[in-house]
Amino acid sequence: MAxxxxxxxxxxxxxEKYVLPLNFYRRDTISAxxxxxxxxxxxxxxxxxxxxxxxxxxxxLGSDDPACHAAGGKITDRNRVMFGPPGxxxxxxxxxxxxxxxxxxxxxxxxxxxxxxxxxxxxxFDIVGMKKRRKTEALEELTNGPGKLCQALNITREDNARKxxxxxxxxxxxxxxxxxxxxxxxxxxxxxxxxxxxxxxxKDNPFISKHKKG
DNA sequence: GTACCGATGTTCT
DNA sequence: GAACATCGGTACC
Numbered sequence: 001m002a003x004x005x006x007x008x009x010x011x012x013x014x015x016e017k018y019v020l021p022l023n024f025y026r027r028d029t030i031s032a033x034x035x036x037x038x039x040x041x042x043x044x045x046x047x048x049x050x051x052x053x054x055x056x057x058x059x060x061l062g063s064d065d066p067a068c069h070a071a072g073g074k075i076t077d078r079n080r081v082m083f084g085p086p087g088x089x090x091x092x093x094x095x096x097x098x099x100x101x102x103x104x105x106x107x108x109x110x111x112x113x114x115x116x117x118x119x120x121x122x123x124x125f126d127i128v129g130m131k132k133r134r135k136t137e138a139l140e141e142l143t144n145g146p147g148k149l150c151q152a153l154n155i156t157r158e159d160n161a162r163k164x165x166x167x168x169x170x171x172x173x174x175x176x177x178x179x180x181x182x183x184x185x186x187x188x189x190x191x192x193x194x195x196x197x198x199x200x201x202x203k204d205n206p207f208i209s210k211h212k213k214g
Numbered sequence: 215g216t217a218c219c220g221a222t223g224t225t226c227t
Numbered sequence: 228g229a230a231c232a233t234c235g236g237t238a239c240c
Contacts (some may be wrong), residue, residue: 095224096223
């Protein structure tokens with residue numbers, strides 16, 4: 001079975017009840033990147049919860065990772081949240097028109113500054129709204145890329161540095177979900193730090209991002 | 215299917 | 228200036 005989804009819910013009433021505690025993210029970044037697969041990212045947009053299952057992530061390891069925005073350990077206005085406590089969102093603007101959303105992970109002594117990039121979702125909640133915001137009717141094109149899923153969920157710079165266990169942007173874990181089979185490969189779209197397999201995704205899931213090489 | 219290419223604004227050198 | 232954790236389009240095989 002390729003898909004992560006294991007129930008027939010299309011709306012969700014009290015997601016706060018199922019949020020992952022911020023302690024969940026207090027682990028090394030690779031472990032967090034793997035553990036987030038099969039969890040659900042949602043945002044409340046126009047009164048409705050939109051989102052779906054996380055099916056692809058990438059680990060950015062912090063100060064020692066040349067591809068990480070925290071490389072070198074220098075704190076800037078953009079990367080500041082990565083040096084704070086785990087469980088907060090890190091949203092940045094890229095290529096002049098897109099946003100990408102990360103989750104800040106393990107952060108020993110505020111030095112390592114790791115984060116997990118959410119690269120793709122399996123769309124489940126508020127499909128109608130996501131189609132409208134993405135300007136397409138194709139289900140498989142709604143959230144199969146980091147820029148696309150932010151557009152579908154209306155994630156912008158206003159969602160930066162938010163705690164993911166409260167508010168309008170949440171990561172939840174519904175009871176009774178099966179554990180996905182995880183595969184790994186090299187990260188996408190970066191020039192430095194391509195050696196290690198730090199991209200993780202659900203095996204055979206049809207909503208993985210498109211890319212040239214893996 | 216693969217291969218470029220332009221859009222567009224912020225960040226960094 | 229150049230690079231950028233992207234995407235949608237066009238051209239061609």
